[in-house]
Amino acid sequence: MPEIKVTPLGAGQDVGRSCILVSIAGKNVMLDCGMHMGYNDDRRFPDFSYITQNGRLTDFLDCVIISHFHLDHCGALPYFSEMVGYDGPIYMTHPTKAICPILLEDYRKITVDKKGETNFFTSQMIKDCMKKVVAVHLHQTVQVDEELEIKAYYAGHVLGAAMFQIKVGCESVVYTGDYNMTPDRHLGAAWIDKCRPDLLISESTYATTIRDSKRCRERDFLKKVHETVERGGKVLIPVFALGRAQELCILLETFWERMNLKAPIYFSTGLTEKANHYYKLFITWTNQKIRKTFVQRNMFEFKHIKAFDRAFADNPGPMVVFATPGMLHAGQSLQIFRKWAGNEKNMVIMPGYCVQGTVGHKILSGQRKLEMEGRQILEVKMQVEYMSFSAHADAKGIMQLIRQAEPRNVLLVHGEAKKMEFLKQKIEQEFHVNCYMPANGETTTIFTNPSIPVDISLGLLKRETAIGLLPDVKKPKLMHGTLIMKDNSFRLVSPEQALKELGLAEHQLRFTCRVHIQDPRKEHETVLRVYNHLKGVLKDYSVQHLPDGSITVESILIQATAHSEDQGTKVLLVSWTYQDEELGSYLTSLLKKGLPPSTS
């Protein structure tokens, strides 16, 4: 039996970093190559030594596919390609290829700056790695080699995020990466066609959640920001350079416009321009509304949001500042936080998850006295809020995607074990498919139906097209023929050709059924009555009374004889070929009901 093997090196029952190995029809593919932000040592990267015990990585792996630009999905890529030594092809969408190096570079700078680390990839390595990337378009079928093909589908989540279908022969796997089934202010909803993959590998971050109304959450956010600004406070929103930050920007911009607010909103210098540039460049990846209104007004050219300068932090009066990095672990956001933390009028809103060891994590867990460098204690008096704006499919969305794609098996990754367990049961119940949730390092093997290619003879194909059955991928049709298995190959040919090729004579197979009818009349009179009856009922069929006394309806033959023992009973012999099975059965049941009373 052919099989598909899946081994997560990361994202198996966790949300740390994604890196999933898939082996399908002899091809080996790595899905995502993420980094764990919670570690400062080699543990931040997946342990690639498990990929192959023998031979070189480049020879073993046929390709690497990156679903989107978040670092937990692509952060280990330069390490993998430039330090571990993978030299094969890497695929991602065009926006991901453009934005990925910016985030990698930002992270590199922070890491090297903060820790003075030297054993980390360099700018040159990021560039060299990106040069190896092949960018793909949505719905474009890309041939990795003669047998392996991949295709990207829109995933929502962040700009450029994609789900990937990986196909070898007729076996296929779909990997969702992170996705969102509901459109938001700047991105559309994920979509995939009914591709019926053998396996759907889905993220399951919100496996047990039905997300509360998005509107509520947004209203809450705006209310908090508004209140703070009204009382003259400053709001700090630590974000990652590109990604969900743009969603929040649009939200605030529209609110400011509507409420006619005057307090300034700033975004870390340089990043707004960069973001604007990419959103303009990849406008087709955003949602419909943004695309439609783009000509009149570019939603990413903000009226109220301006570039931030270091000196602004000391300005009096209210303001809102988006600053990087998102976990308050270094750089500008941390610097501003230090300045503003002491004032209870101010507020910090953390819009994403923070790893242990960052100031973001500390304040989210409620710590209010932070030890800073040089034994200084920073007292946090400002308000601290957590407001998740990450865009993942919730339980309903995941079920919806499964309904859309109709996979034969489902495998859950990128989620917590307990929540996965719950969703797994739900999926198995509702869709009657197997659902798997391997831990990191565990291999799941899925057996697939063997694929048998069959050649069709030209004669048969021509005959079928002649009767209007043009082949069409979207409308599968039944085709009748004879399957010849010879010399390890399969061919579908017309029955005549099969007989000829194999030197066989044709035999007709007919079904015959006896129906007893009470009719004291002569046989030929009974036949006539049957003929009239059928002619009356089967108006659309050719019913004939033959000179030899038998009746035919299409290929069905009816003959009458008198019962040997009871002359008042006539026996009707009804016989038909297998092609007219339906009509034959119908006729028998019709005759079994008896003949209508004679009018004569």
Add this chain to the structure above:
Amino acid sequence: MTRECSLLLPRVCAALADPRQPGSDDTCLEKLLDWFRSLTEFDPTVKLVQDNPCLTELIASVLALPEPSPSILSFTLRLAGILAASENCFQHFQQEKLLVRLFGRDGPLSSTVWEDASVRSGWVEGVHSMMHHQPALHFLCNGGGIDVIFALQGDPSLFVASAASQLLVHMLILSVESETTKPLGTKDCDWPACAQMIIKHIEDSLQSSSASHVEQSLKLLTSLFGSCRSMWTEVLWLGVAKQIESFLTEETVQAQHMLANLLLNMAWSPVFCDTEGSFWALVSSALEHLTPVQAGPLAVGVLRLYKCPQDVRIQALTVLLQPMDCILRAASQPLEYAGLLDESVSDPAAVESLLSSKSSCASLLCQTLAHLEELLSLVYLPVDLPYTSLLRSLMTILQFCNGFLSPASPLGSMISRILINCFRVQRSALDVLAALSERKGCDTLIGSLFDVLLAYLESPNTGPTVLKKTFQATSKWLVRLHELSCSNSQWEQTEKILEDVFLVLQKRLCSPCWEVRDSSLEFLTVLIKCLRDQDEFRQSLLSSEVPRLTENLLEDPESYVRASAVTAVGHLAFITYFAPEAPVVGNQYNKENTVAKLQEILSTDPEGFPRRAVISIFTKWLRQGCTGQLEDTEQFVSRVIQTVEHDLDWEVRLGGLELVEVFCSQTICQLGLPKCSYAPVSSAVTSSNHQNESLQIFCRAKLFSFLFRSLCDCDKPVGQRACDILLGLRGSFYPISTLKDSQGTEDSPAGHSIAWLQRTLRQGSLAQNLPAGGGNGVDFEDPESMMLALGTIDLEELHDELNKSSDHVEKSPQSLLQDILATAGTVEENEADCY
């Protein structure tokens, strides 16, 4: 352990053991274990456990939980293992009856949580950490634990299976080395009990009909021979050698692919490599019997060995060269070229059949090429390689791949059809080609080699990754070509090739694909670096359109390309206006324009890469003395640092400091301070005059303001570098004995302000407190004040402070414990989230 930590630890332990608390983040638990590992390294563990009874309580209460969470249980097992590594602590656990509930029959291995891979992994890791003394060994072997480990070698989790195998190796070594009293002989088999169990298991598995059991044992032996080089390993080997030899000849065994690694690890061990005969006969048999794909890694490994019989080396080389030989034979007419190998040496049938199959051809070639590259990168090669034939074979492969060669022979035409457009093989072949340029002896083919390379450079079918490798190979061979023409004076050929290369480079610089433009610029920079002293090269380059196109790329929309263009333009300057003899190329190269353009990029480019490239080129120019006379340089440096001072990219600011450092050492050198003893010093001027002059120059150029501000930069590396430079300057201006005491300098106004500077620097907030024109009377342009500042400010203290990583507080164990406690305290868990 600090007092604060020991106060926090009991609460943390209680929180971890409390099933009602939300589970801790796995990274916290990992970091907690790291901390315990470091604690047990320096302090006696028993004291740690005695002083912190909460640790034992934590273990006991987690074990008592009816349904512990897998991650906490796994953590507990690993923690217990770390602690039980000390024999005393092990006994303490035994007395408390914890051991059997952790790693024995009553432990998790008999409960349902065992199904969770993280629990099994925690168990194996715990046992491994504990395994440092005989009582632990006996506990495992007598309590049946060892059978669990044997079984775990086949665990569905790769991590668990591999850890179990490592654990068995560790136990075997520990058992033999701690429990054997007399040297082991081959006959008596007097192994200690635990070792005996493991060895019997290995022997049984090797004879098993199950391929996975055989593989597990081979894996175990491979890591054993890789990590242990004691004599007893030979005794063990003799027991299994026959069985392993049979794997080579029996076709039914599936484990051949594991043998190469096993034999290589043995070959590195002095126990085996010195033996006469039998071991090397086995290696030789392996090279003969394994498939070409399996034998490849063994062959290249053998060729890397220092100690190895010459005949085995030659056999290994034959294995590696055979596919290359096949290619050559398939492509050429009979008797046209000598092949790489004498046909009598080996039978090429197996390789030929692999090369003529679509599924195996590319992978065999890629593997072979990677091995050849590895071999060529060795400084010392124990065998001679037939370089000319190898090069010819490589050229043939490259020509197959781009469709320039389709030979008549059936094999040749088959291979050429398979390889056409095969990027993988192209990349690997070009890598070997680049490596081959370092080796002498294949110069006769250089003309036709450039035909192949130019065809690749020109072809629109060459993908960006292949093109990059072609550039790399071309640059290396151009250097080689130049060396050749120096010796044989065939300048015409060189000139023609260079002309062709620049012609194609012109096209590539205009490619719509940024990767291609960037690789082209990188190629140009490499060429200038290597060949800038050569007249022919300079002439060909300057008479082409390449320099003009390069300058145009300074305005490329892609920042990577702009950065590479800056670097290329910077290097081009060395052969135009900075060249000792200005080239005869009209006046299209205007130094002022270029400098102005680069300065504009430095101050206005929105991306960091081009700005970083500019500052690094400026530093390079300064180093090479291209920036003119001292006054010009002073102004130049001053202008540059005023631009970079406010750059948002800390690496640009760091680059600015590097420039300052070079400028300082050059100035001091030129003015002849004692630090630079080789600089000519006029006897007429005294040393203090020079000091004065350099100091004045530095003050005029506003260096001190930049350096002192940088000390408080929010990005650590900038502060560190500035501090290093200031320390260097102090070393130049003050002999150690004359350093001033900071006490008592506050009498003068300058002294007063410097004292303020000292205090402010301690708080690390100079940048915020200092108005643009200076603050509190500190005059950074006053030589006297600066001399005083250098002499009195405690730069060493600052240096130590700056050298701590900026997250050293957050990374501390205390911070970790606080975080775990705080998270446990939050009632509602923040929704599992990512980005």
